[in-house]
Amino acid sequence: MPNNQAIVPAASEPAGAGHNEHPSYLLHHFQSVEQQADTSNFAMWLFLLTEMMFFGGLFTAYLIYRNWYYLAFVAGSHQLNVVWGTLNTVVLICSSFTMAMGVWCAETRRRSGLVLCLILTFILGLGFLGIKTIEYSEKIEKHHVPGFHYNLSSFLDPASDPEIFKEYHDKPLPLDIARHTELYFSLYFLMTGMHALHMIIGIGILGFMIFRARAGAYISGHVTFVENFGLYWHFIDIVWIYLFALLYLISRH
Amino acid sequence: MSTNTIVSLPDQETARIPKKNFLTKENGLLSWLLTRDHKRIAILYLITTTFFFIIGGAAAALIRLELLTPTGDMVSSDTYNKLFSIHGIIMVFFFLVPIAPGVLGNFLIPLMIGAKDVALPRINLLSWYLFVIGGCFELYMMIFGxxxxxxxFTTPLSTHYVNSHVIGAAMGIFIAGFSxxxxxxNFIVTIHKMRAPGMTWFRLPLFIWSYYATSIIFVLATPVIAISMVLIMLERVIGIGLFDPTKGGDPLLFQHLFWFYSHPAVYVMILPGMGIISEVIxxxxxxxxxxxTAVAFSSVAIAVFSFFVWAHHMFIMGISTYSALLxxxxxxxxxxxxxxxxxxxxxxxxxxxxxxxxxMLYAFGFIGLFTIGGCTGVMLATLxxxxxxxxxxxxxAHFHYVMVGGMVSAFMAGLHFWWPKMTGRMYPESLGRLAAVILFIGFNLTFFPQFILGYLGMPRRYHFYPPEFQALNVLSTSGASILAIGYLLPALYLIWSLRHGAIAGNNPWQATGLEWQTQSPPLTENFTEIPIMDHEAYDYAWLERQSRDNRREEAPSAE
Amino acid sequence: MSEQNGHAHTIVGPGVYVAILFALLAGTVLTVWASFVDLGFWNPIIALAIATTKATLVLLYFMHVKYSTKLTKLAIAGGVFLFLTLVSMTLADYISRAWGSW
Amino acid sequence: MNHISPVIWQFPVKWMTNFPLFPPEASTIAPQMDALLFFMVLVSLIGLTVVVLLIISFSILYNKKRHPVAEQIEGSILLEATWTIIPLGLFLVMFVWGAVIYFRVFTPPANAMNIYVVGKQWMWKIEHPGGQHEINALHVPAGRAVQLTLISQDVFHSFSIPAFRVKREAIPGRYTTVWFEATTPGTYHLFCTQYCGTNHSQMIGDVVVQTPEDYRKWLSNSTSGVSLAQDGERLFASLSCSACHNARPNARGPNLANVYGSRLTLSNGQTITADEAYLRQSILNPSQHITQGYAPIMPTYQGQISEEGVIALIEFIKNLNSDYRIQQTLNTTDLPPESEGKTPPAAQAPAAKAHATQGRVKK
Structure with missing residues (x-):
């Protein structure tokens, strides 16, 4: 692609085409394909805004407690594996890229490219969840899940947790500070859990899309569904970019 | 009185309700449950919200009966608390919030802007189902304890100290929130993208402006209560500690999140009412x-400002005095x-x-009651x-003046105003006026004494109260029974009018909105062809010109 | 059917996407590296600044906001503004609680 | 009226004879609050009258019979500006006026006497510094500024005295304060106004305002014999606080004498005033704010001391003018007791308790 910003009309037919000859995917209450595409695109954006406000409540809680219990948050953050976190960020960014490529393939009507991109996105999404599962199971092993026999020993006595201790040489936390690491992990599980839930929903839809794309859908010029799903997928990516910065990288030095 | 009215009904002998309309297009329960027609969905909303209104109203009646005497001698304290909780939850989340957008908004927005349907009809139906599912959770919660x-849902009371069905109730609100x-x-997208040719922003009816403002609040505020309900549920199930002071959490944070939605939500309730009143007046x-323009922009201004005021519910709850100032x-x-x-x-x-x-009578009532509600609101906002x-x-008293005196009056005004459009038949006019007057009197009798009670210091949500407050409480309860008649009467005559009301014709009020330019009840596609808006909103001269033209052409059935 | 201006649909090509991908990966490396350096007060600010830059890149190019209508841009700006309102006005309460002993 | 059943008749008689429309004004803030109310009611009435008069007169003048054809009028920027700016001005006046009263209610004067209030489901526990405990009742002297320090043991409660126009929430985990100066002796309602569970409406009581002499009498009659500070001293000893906070040169904890009300420098460089809230935090979450020069070694007492215990400890620390009492607690714990040489400030003879109460709140 020498020129990466080609401007082509989105619809397969000129605007203002007669009512009788509209394509099958044009719903009855719309006047034109553009109107329909615009509408669903804008609706998707509004939906993403509600998603943003949904996470907004969690971010607010996070910022308050981080300010209150900074030391506990640092200690809690040291429990997260920055390698896994970085890897997951890379995986998610790549999946965002393949998704964007998928949208481009759909727009330029490349069926096999579209299917390939969707499958790659699907695999990367699963990879992200796989890594997340590894991380979660580490937390479960150490009893760092709030509400389920939450265990403070990694914070009261860091040496009992040699892997982490080797890296950060954390000082033992007093009990009253160590107790607040539970809030950190509550927020960690809430935020990443909500994020993972969105991923799972996204992967489900991706599976459906792969199935349909193999049957030849989305390359007729009517790419609204792919585009909107792309928006959703990128939004999840953005959320993760912030989660990574806030949860993993509090204080690593 | 009929000389006073502007109703221009067709000749009742020859007039018929058009055979082809959205009600008659398909028959059978399934055709309703799977409909994507915004008008049918509006009717579904009307039925379900009325159902919830009856539940909430019955709870209110029991509460007022209980408060006849200062000693709680009718129900136990526990039952009393459950009654006012049910009254609040049902009335707020399942009546006041959905009623105006669900019923009048769904029915009228596409008609008013000259569209065939809302932008996302399937999503529209989904939102009704979510509402019903949420409502079922509340019903389940009510039946089972x-x-x-x-x-x-004040934390930590709701999360740590009560054993009732908080999770069910929160789940219901969570789901209804998505509705x-x-x-x-749907409304925002419809208003942006589906307007008929010539329908510029400043030709929109003010109804549309206020529903647009309402939708902004819906989209941006509701997710925050969704997350706070999720947090309540998780706090109860596994004890995440965010609202638990013994784990270092702050119970006040819940209130921040809760009121970030729930204060704008009261504007969700009143803004549509303002739109209705503009049309009616x-x-x-x-x-x-x-x-x-001033009225249009004030709707948007209310929606925008409503996001910056939430903590005024927490002035004495230990928020910082500086942010209280703000x-x-x-x-x-x-x-x-x-x-x-x-x-x-x-x-x-x-x-x-x-x-x-x-x-119009309801609208006058609205203005008076809303002014009182607004002025007392300013008193409450004064630190x-x-x-x-x-x-x-x-x-x-304050929020009932705004919500019931304001919103429900406005909704009644709107329901009467558009009833002929929705059903094709007129309601009985004199009974309607009577009900409006009864409602106004009953309302004031019920809630004005509560202002005095409040200033005397009677706390809300009290089952027992000091005996010297009894006189005012009796006054309030007697008013409530008049109010009940005021609600029952319209319910009866509106149902009666479905069969026996006079045939309304297309435009009984000689109103200018596009919704009146099509038949009553409208076709499923709303218009035979998409109208072109070539005049300003509320252009009564245009209407006269048009009817003169119609008369000159003397086309027997223009439709 | 207003706001039908700008009706040509812009297709962003792979070149841009690849460039953005590498920018995002570079940002990730940078932010991880920065977190291991002790910058005191600046650490969280830099982490958030990098995250915001990355998010903006995703928004503008992957999500095509750069080529979107004014309406979309306005809606996003409004949403972000309200998000910041929620966070900042709540935090304002928590921060100013400590200002005086009332 | 003989034919009316006396049973029914008693109700109207009772209502008519006992039918308040306005609450009594029994504190210094009440007339100020009422003045603001009257101002706002007046403004509201004027506004309402204007609107209603407009509607009625237009309805008469321009009803269809009299005025069959409407005249279209677009609007008027001048009018819009008028009814934007006039309400704005009025609202700003209300805002400033209300803010002044708000700050007045929530800013206790320096010489206020302090009473602790602990809310729990479903009762109010009042702790006077002299050791008098009350449940669902509050005795206060007239003509004296009284500060309430409130806290809740479980859920949000709200301490409301309508006759004083004063109300404040009792919050779990944090002190809130409010103050008033009662003016008229009498008995007034005390309500919990924040919904707090099943028996919310029974979390009520009486506020008894007494003349200073009566109040003194009441204080001496209802004393438990041990002041709050003495209670705190016992707790201080039994929790072995003096093991570290013992004012010796090599002590592991900071010296607590005269610490109340002073500015402390923390280990992270911040300075903080040691008020009740700070002292409470330091007992329950000691590592949150470490005084400069000390290690974070103090254990947390969260869950080990009741709210009343914390209050007693705070009251003890507030009254520590010298190291003397701490030495005494040391003596009681690990040394044989000595005879008291002089009367320590915090523990005076019960007869002098009333005086002690008045001198309890220091600045």
Whole structure:
């Protein structure tokens, strides 16, 4: 692609085409394909805004407690594996890229490219969840899940947790500070859990899309569904970019 | 009285309800349950919200009966608490919030802007189903023991100290919240993208402007209550500790999140009412709304400001006094656009040609009651006064003046005004006026004594109360029984009118909106062909010109 | 059917996407590296600044906001503004609680 | 009226004879609050009258019979500006006026006497510094500024005295304060106004305002014999606080004498005033704010001391003018007791308790 910003009309037919000859995917209450595409695109954006406000409540809680219990948050953050976190960020960014490529393939009507991109996105999404599962199971092993026999020993006595201790040489936390690491992990599980839930929903839809794309859908010029799903997928990516910065990288030095 | 009215009914001998309309298009339960027609969905909403209104109203009746005597001798304290919790939850989340957007918004927005349907019809149906599912959770919760947290779910009471069905109730609100979000998205997109040719922003009816403002709140505020309900549920199930002071959490954070939705939500309730009132006042004074742009922008201003005032519910709850200052100031500012609206409506009457049909009577009632509700709202937003009157019956009286006196009056006005459009038949006019007057009297008798009670210091949500408050409480309860008649009467005659009402014709009120330019009840596609808007909103001269043209052409059935 | 201006649909090509991908990966490396350096007060600010830059890139190019209508841009700006309102006005309460002993 | 059943008749008689429409004004803040109310009611009435008069007069002048054809009027920027700016001005006046009263209610004067209030489901526990405990009742002297320090043991409660126009929430985990100066002796309602569970409406009581002499009498009659500070001293000893906070040169904890009300420098460089809230935090979450020069070694007492215990400890620390009492607690714990040489400031003879109460709140 020498020129990466080609401007082509989105619809397969000129605007203002007669009512009788509209394509099958044009719903009855719309006047034109553009109107329909615009509408669903804008609706998707509004939906993403509600998603943003949904996470907004969690971010607010996070910022308050981080300010209150900074030391506990640092200690809690040291429990997260920055390698896994970085890897997951890379995986998610790549999946965002393949998704964007998928949208481009759909727009330029490349069926096999579209299917390939969707499958790659699907695999990367699963990879992200796989890594997340590894991380979660580490937390479960150490009893760092709030509400389920939450265990403070990694914070009261860091040496009992040699892997982490080797890296950060954390000082033992007093009990009253160590107790607040539970809030950190509550927020960690809430935020990443909500994020993972969105991923799972996204992967489900991706599976459906792969199935349909193999049957030849989305390359007729009517790419609204792919585009909107792309928006959703990128939004999840953005959320993760912030989660990574806030949860993993509090204080690593 | 009929000389007074502007109703121009067709000749009742020959007139018929059009055979082809959205009600008759398909038959059978499934055709309703799977419909994507915004008008049918509106009817579904009307039925379900009325159902919830009956439940909430029955709870209210029991509460008022209980408060006849200072000693709680009818129900136990526990039952009393469950009653007012049910009353609050049902009335707020399942009646006041969905009613105006769900019923009138769904029915009218596409008609008013000249569209065939809302932008996302399937999502529209989904949002009704979510509403019903949420409602089922509340019903389940009620049948299997109820919830006694009040509708505000104050932590840590709701998370750690009550054993009632908080999770069910929160789940219901969570799901119903998504119904609101989807409705909001649908309306915004519809208003942006589906307007008929020539329908510019400043030709939109003010109804559309206020629903647009409402939808902004729906879209941006509702997710925050969704997350706070999720947090309540998780706190109860596994004890995440965010709202638990013994784990270092802050229970006040819940209130921040809760009121971030729930304060804008009261504007969700009142803004559609303002839109309805603008339509009604304009029509029955045969005059364009005074200061159209000011009224339009004040709707948006209310929606925007409503996001900056939430902590005025927490002035004595230990928020910082400095941020209390900020929130109080913003609360004052949000009162300004409301005042602008009231004055503009009054000025609309000037040199009009006024008739006093039922919707207009309700509209007058709305203006009076809303002004009282608004003024007392300013008192509550004033920091010092809030200390004394918050958490008392003063609050109860204030928000009932805005919600019931304001919103429900407006909704009744709208329901009567558009009833002929929805059903094709007129309601009985004199009964309608009677009901409007009864409602006004009953309402004031019920809630005005509560202002006095509140200033005397009677706390809200009290089962027992000091005996010296009894006289005012008896007054309030007697008013409530009049109010009940005021609600029952319209329910009866509106149902009666479905069969026996006079045939309304397309435009009984001689109103200018596009919704009146199509048949009543409308076709499923709303219009035989998409109308072209070639005049300003509320252009009564255009209407006269058009009817003159029609008469000259003397086409027997223009439709 | 208003706001039908700008009706040509812009297709962003792979070149841009690849460039953005590498920018995002570079940002990730940078932010991880920065977190291991002790910058005191600046650490969280830099982490958030990098995250915001990355998010903006995703928004503008992957999500095509750069080529979107004014309406979309306005809606996003409004949403972000309200998000910041929620966070900042709530935090304002928590921060100013400590200002005086009332 | 003989034919009316006396049973029914008693109700109207009772209502008519006992039918308040306005609460009594029994504190110094009440007339100020009422003045603001009257101002706002007046403004509201004027506004309402204007609107109603407009509607009625237009309805008469321009009804369809009299005025069959409407005249279209677009609007008027001048009018819009008028009814934007006038309400704005009025609202700003209300805002400033209300803010002044708000700050007045929530800013206790320096010489206020302090009473602790602990809310729990469903009762109010009042702790006077002299050791008098009350449940669902509050005795206060007239003509004296009284500060309430409130806290809740479980859920949000709200301490409301309508006759004083004063109300404040009792919050779990944090102190809130409010103050008033009662003016008229009498008995007034005390309500919990924040919904707090099943028996919310029974979390009520009486506020008894007494003349200073009566109040003194009441204080001496209802004393438990041990002041709050003495209670705190016992707790201080039994929790072995003096093991570290013992004012010796090599002590592991900071010296607590005269610490109340002073500015402390923390280990992270911040300075903080040691008020009740700070002292409470330091007992329950000691590592949150470490005084400069000390290690974070103090254990947390969260869950080990009741709210009343914390209050007693705070009251003890507030009254520590010298190291003397701490030495005494040391003596009681690990040294044989000595005879008291002089009367320590915090533990005076019960007869002098009333005086002690008045001198309890220091600045």
């Amino acid at each position: 109820g919830v006694d947290t009040g509708w505000t 609101s979000i989807l409705t909001g998205i 304009s029509n029955f004074s045969r005059k364009r709304v005074f200061g159209y 929130f109080s100031l913003f609360s004052m500012l949000v009162a300004i656009p409301s005042a602008i609206k009231v004055f503009n409506w009054s000025a609309t009457l000037y040199k009009g040609s006024i008739t006093f049909d039922t919707p 010092g006064m809030d200390i004394h009157v918050t958490e008392t019956y003063f609050i109860v």
